[in-house]
Amino acid sequence: MDYPEFLQMLNKEISNPASGQLSRQIITFARPRQYRECLHALNNMKSTLTSLRQVQPSRLIDALIVPLASTARLTAYLGDIFIEEDERIAMHGAAMTSPLKNNANTGVPWGVEQIKAPKVWSTSTGYRVKIGVIDTGADYQHPDLRYSLAPGINLLNRMMLPYDDNGHGTHIAGIIAAANSTGGMIGVAPRSLIYPVKAFDHQGSAYVSDIILGIDWCVRSGLDIINMSFGMKTRSKALLDVVKRATRAGIVIVASSGNDGKRRSIDYPARYPQTIAVGATDRRRKIAGFSNRGPYVDIYAPGDKIVSSWVRGKHHEMSGTSMATSHVSGAIALLLAQRPGLSPAEIKTLITRTANPLPVRKNAKGTAQVSRGEVDALRLVREGMRLPSSKT
Known part of the structure; x- marks a missing residue:
């Protein structure tokens, strides 16, 4: 996975949602190594891509909590990630x-x-x-x-x-x-x-x-x-x-x-x-x-x-x-x-x-x-x- 490209896409979706209101999504990575590499890139990029500061990591389950209006553009990464809509409890x-x-x-x-x-x-x-x-x-x-x-x-x-x-x-x-x-x-x-x-x-x-x-x-x-x-x-x-x-x-x-x-x-x-x-x-x-x-x-x-x-x-x-x-x-x-x-x-x-x-x-x-x-x-x-x- 190209993590900078993935994170730039997330930043754009958070900053300018194409449709609807932002709702939180839980994005879980299939393999721990992928998650660590993505997290490293996230920490490096959020100083310049400020919308990424809204992304919250859960290291325990290799997941990112992300506010998104649509997950349509994430489908290209579905082999590497699992997407679950955040729900109320x-x-x-x-x-x-x-x-x-x-x-x-x-x-x-x-x-x-x-x-x-x-x-x-x-x-x-x-x-x-x-x-x-x-x-x-x-x-x-x-x-x-x-x-x-x-x-x-x-x-x-x-x-x-x-x-x-x-x-x-x-x-x-x-x-x-x-x-x-x-x-x-x-x-x-x-x-x-x-x-x-x-x-x-x-x-x-x-x-x-x-x-x-x-x-x-x-x-x-x-x-x-x-x-x-x-x-x-x-x-x-x-x-x-x-x-x-x-x-x-x-x-x-x-x-x-x-x-x-x-x-x-x-x-x-x-x-x-x-x-x-x-x-x-x-x-x-x-x-x-x-x-x-x-x-x-x-x-x-x-x-x-x-x-x-x-x-x-x-x-x-x-x-x-x-x-x-x-x-x-x-x-x-x-x-x-x-x-x-x-x-x-x-x-x-x-x-x-x-x-x-x-x-x-x-x-x-x-x-x-x-x-x-x-x-x-x-x-x-x-x-x-x-x-x-x-x-x-």
Whole structure:
């Protein structure tokens, strides 16, 4: 491939789109060497071809994210590249009540109690386990999160910290790692460290390419867990590729199944086999009505009417598989603080094996249906600590 010619063509298409409005495309290279050579040429040329500065690389999957109105002129290169239109992806928070007054119902929330996290704290609090939360950011001034947040990254504005302008990301961070025992709440793993990755805007919307760049950043930053409380209905090859690469790098990816109440289908990226797919339960340890469920779900966790941190130092109650996912991420942090080095596959096997069975459900024909269980942090950590030392 003639990379200067290819990049000049991209620069022209970005600068003067022949038709329509610019939309982002994910261009993945077939061979790593091609990508490295193209990236080298890009770095040399963008000082003079200024529109190329809008091209964002993902080194993890050998891809470029490019704003284009049309991909027609790229067809000449299709033997060497794969083109995928960037799509929108949405958060998985379902319902929200009004803010709680006077910190009512905070302390240790019911979901944290239900998965038996407090019984683990004498052994593990998730100390220094690094968790990337790809979401709307976090409230860095929140008393619950004062000692729980690392700088992270803002993919929407690289010059700013990933401040939360929505609330969802702060809620997720609180469930995982809130550490305000005197006047606020305690999360599942209160001494773990959250790295907010702001990929979602104030409306809770993001592009797949932002998720890809967020996962890329988490891998390069050496994180241990990625919490992904969002989903989409369609399959993305580029997103699958980056999930595979992150898993091979040793990062555990926990993803929410979705809030459509479906019985045999879940959203992507939770549907990818490399992730740990999470459904939601309620206080009675039954699968929440809104939660997707079925054979693609790996584990369930509390997700109905969950109280957690909110922007401007407040607390809110939310429901969704998003909330369930963060309980699971916290439980894995408790495990990894005691057994660092466990592979994503080992952790996935362990978390399903140690789950508490859910009440047996019956279908319309009266036949019993067995679901995956609900996460049990105490059994998870105990079983993990019994593993031979060669596994760590």
